Amino acid sequence: MKKRTVIVLIALVLVMALAVSGCTPKEQPAANGQDGAKEEKIKVGFIYVGPVGDAGWTYAHDAGRRYLEEHLNVETTYIESVPEGADAERVLTQLAEEGNKIIFATSFGYMDPVINVAKKYPDVIFMHCSGYKTADNVGTYFGRIYQPRYLSGIAAGYKTKSNTIGYVAAFPIPEVIRGINAFTLGVRSVNPDAKVKVVWTNTWYDPAAEKDAAISLLEAGADVIAQHQDTPGPQQAAQEKGAFSVGYNTDMKQFAPQAYLTAPVWNWGPYYVEVVKSVMEGTWKSEQYWGGMADNIVDLAPLTELVDEEAKKAIEEKKQEIINGTFKVFRGPIKDQKGELKVKEGEEMTDAEMLQFDWFVEGVEGTI
Amino acid sequence: MNSSAITVILSATIIAGTPILFAALGEILTERAGVLNLGVEGMMLVGAVAGFSTAVLTGSPWLGLISAMLAGGTMALIHGFLAISLRSSQVVSGLALTIFGTGLSGFLGKRYIGVSLKAPFVKIGIPLLKDLPFLGPVFFRHDAMVYISFLLVPVIWYYINRTRPGLNLKAVGENPSAADAAGINVFRTQYLHVFLGGALAGLGGAYLSLAYAPSWLENMTAGRGWIAVALVIFAAWDPLKALLGSYIFGGLDILGFRLQVLGVMVPSFFLKMLPYLFTVLVLVISTSRRSKYVWSGPGSLTKPYYREDR
Numbered sequence: 192m193k194k195r196t197v198i199v200l201i202a203l204v205l206v207m208a209l210a211v212s213g214c215t216p217k218e219q220p221a222a223n224g225q226d227g228a229k230e231e232k233i234k235v236g237f238i239y240v241g242p243v244g245d246a247g248w249t250y251a252h253d254a255g256r257r258y259l260e261e262h263l264n265v266e267t268t269y270i271e272s273v274p275e276g277a278d279a280e281r282v283l284t285q286l287a288e289e290g291n292k293i294i295f296a297t298s299f300g301y302m303d304p305v306i307n308v309a310k311k312y313p314d315v316i317f318m319h320c321s322g323y324k325t326a327d328n329v330g331t332y333f334g335r336i337y338q339p340r341y342l343s344g345i346a347a348g349y350k351t352k353s354n355t356i357g358y359v360a361a362f363p364i365p366e367v368i369r370g371i372n373a374f375t376l377g378v379r380s381v382n383p384d385a386k387v388k389v390v391w392t393n394t395w396y397d398p399a400a401e402k403d404a405a406i407s408l409l410e411a412g413a414d415v416i417a418q419h420q421d422t423p424g425p426q427q428a429a430q431e432k433g434a435f436s437v438g439y440n441t442d443m444k445q446f447a448p449q450a451y452l453t454a455p456v457w458n459w460g461p462y463y464v465e466v467v468k469s470v471m472e473g474t475w476k477s478e479q480y481w482g483g484m485a486d487n488i489v490d491l492a493p494l495t496e497l498v499d500e501e502a503k504k505a506i507e508e509k510k511q512e513i514i515n516g517t518f519k520v521f522r523g524p525i526k527d528q529k530g531e532l533k534v535k536e537g538e539e540m541t542d543a544e545m546l547q548f549d550w551f552v553e554g555v556e557g558t559i
Numbered sequence: 560m561n562s563s564a565i566t567v568i569l570s571a572t573i574i575a576g577t578p579i580l581f582a583a584l585g586e587i588l589t590e591r592a593g594v595l596n597l598g599v600e601g602m603m604l605v606g607a608v609a610g611f612s613t614a615v616l617t618g619s620p621w622l623g624l625i626s627a628m629l630a631g632g633t634m635a636l637i638h639g640f641l642a643i644s645l646r647s648s649q650v651v652s653g654l655a656l657t658i659f660g661t662g663l664s665g666f667l668g669k670r671y672i673g674v675s676l677k678a679p680f681v682k683i684g685i686p687l688l689k690d691l692p693f694l695g696p697v698f699f700r701h702d703a704m705v706y707i708s709f710l711l712v713p714v715i716w717y718y719i720n721r722t723r724p725g726l727n728l729k730a731v732g733e734n735p736s737a738a739d740a741a742g743i744n745v746f747r748t749q750y751l752h753v754f755l756g757g758a759l760a761g762l763g764g765a766y767l768s769l770a771y772a773p774s775w776l777e778n779m780t781a782g783r784g785w786i787a788v789a790l791v792i793f794a795a796w797d798p799l800k801a802l803l804g805s806y807i808f809g810g811l812d813i814l815g816f817r818l819q820v821l822g823v824m825v826p827s828f829f830l831k832m833l834p835y836l837f838t839v840l841v842l843v844i845s846t847s848r849r850s851k852y853v854w855s856g857p858g859s860l861t862k863p864y865y866r867e868d869r
Contacts, residue, residue, distance in 0.1 A: 388820060
């Protein structure tokens with residue numbers, strides 16, 4: 192009997208220890224409206240595909256949400272880690288029922304759920320990120336992240352010694368392919384001998400798999416790693432192997448200070464303010480917004496001291512040309528992997544063509 | 560492919576195989592006591608999150624490791640209570656433990672997603688040994704947890720096959736009534752090894768969150784617990800064969816990206832399927848009547864022991 196009591200006690204203590212270790216205080220996402228508040232705040236809802244602490248895609252959107260709260264008198268709510276699919280429809284309905292007037296759906300896979308729920312709530316405005324379906328109360332928005340990606344390619348092109356750059360990519364879809372192509376064009380604009388090796392992970396968010404994919408590229412001779420992934424895993428792999436890295440989504444310097452060069456980053460805040468303002472003023476219209484560096488919705492994170500002076504100068508120059516519109520990333524001549532001319536000298540790819548990218552430019556090693 | 564490329568791949572294979580190896584060694588101890596615990600995946604996840612949170616809060620990966628073992632062991636005791644004391648179905652209880660562990664770890668780990676670990680396990684080369692040609696880079700340039708797994712394999716083999724408590728363990732697993740009659744405390748033996756099995760599974764999970772990734776992500780074991788369960792059958796309940804098996808299955812795990820880099824397009828889904836396919840094959844071979852090789856588990860596996868029926 193005694194022994195049994197001891198065992199039960201030990202078990203209890205262990206369970207308690209476990210529970211306590213998981214009980215650090217959590218910040219409440221949105222405080223409830225105070226009773227004394229005089230005017231009613233407009234409510235804005237956000238639905239995220241990942242956790243807000245991911246240091247990547249969702250983190251960037253959440254930074255935008257916080258920016259919105261600071262700059263406008265609104266009340267925001269967010270629901271994180273919502274899988275794309277049937278769950279999304281339920282969560283969107285819930286947000287609409289709770290009285291949110293504007294709902295930002297921040298992942299491609301929310302497209303059909305948004306359209307379905309929008310039909311049931313004609314008074315609510317839905318903004319869907321990265322999709323292509325619109326309705327009277329559904330608009331889409333996205334950023335030309337390929338512009339800063341091109342610039343980050345210049346940094347990588349100068350940095351590589353082995354002329355092999357690794358690129359850890361999520362899914363073979365036009366958005367990712369466009370990014371790889373822009374990056375490669377940037378690399379080869381300053382280093383025509385360099386090639387970009389691509390490995391697909393088939394996941395947006397998996398630190399272990401992303402890191403392992405980066406390691407496989409480093410083993411194959413890459414000395415700079417770029418990524419279209421949502422965790423700093425590839426950055427850490429590069430640092431461990433003494434290579435360099437280009438991040439994505441947010442400034443990832445803190446995760447790999449000895450490897451990190453720069454990152455194409457999102458800056459959603461000002462755009463969110465603009466959209467909510469236009470709704471408040473009644474000037475909002477359904478549109479397909481695709482902003483670039485000139486609109487400040489995308490940018491290149493500050494270049495670290497690991498970037499060569501020469502590269503810094505070249506990047507700054509090109510950045511100005513992109514902002515004032517004299518330089519276009521996808522302007523011919525552009526050849527594909529087989530060396531066939533796809534975009535003729537002087538021609539520019541249209542937005543529609545860019546949104547349907549299904550081929551790699553010359554210099555990319557990998558298959559779609 | 561030159562020899563350095565081979566050593567790099569073998570070295571990565573060992574890293575990928577290590578979490579599976581820990582969990583499989585644990586499951587061998589558990590099953591040798593006659594208890595089947597299908598909760599490995601859940602125990603690994605709880606171990607991973609407990610280890611990670613402790614390491615973040617205390618700054619010490621070693622404390623994280625201890626916490627992971629205790630957490631995994633505690634989870635296993637739940638199964639032990641149901642399977643040994645209440646004599647419920649071990650299959651149902653184990654499955655419940657996996658589902659419970661998946662949910663619990665996700666719940667506890669929510670606020671640790673995206674948190675970076677200041678002091679993970681880092682790679683330490685073993686002096687002298689690390690400079691051996693070929694063997695050095697493959698075996699002796701890893702982190703402390705890999706070396707622990709190297710040591711555990713012979714230790715557990717020796718324990719099971721050459722020590723008195725180990726022989727008692729085997730006796731309990733084969734025939735608990737006979738063991739009981741010989742004066743072995745069946746329940747204590749079973750509880751102890753169920754706990755040890757859980758602790759090792761927790762260690763396997765902690766390897767992912769403290770050394771491999773190192774970070775916490777919901778469901779980060781991604782089926783490795785199930786591979787470990789399958790591996791125990793594949794390895795015929797033998798720690799040495801489990802070592803070999805873990806590296807084979809770990810190798811399949813890392814092969815996907817390497818083949819992509821080499822330009823060989825094998826769908827990653829196909830490679831993910833192979834460990835289970837191998838296990839099915841082993842089961843088919845081992846249960847066929849013509850098989851001369853004895854490939855069966857401990858005699859009393861999954862059978863609850865009723866002392867009164869003796």
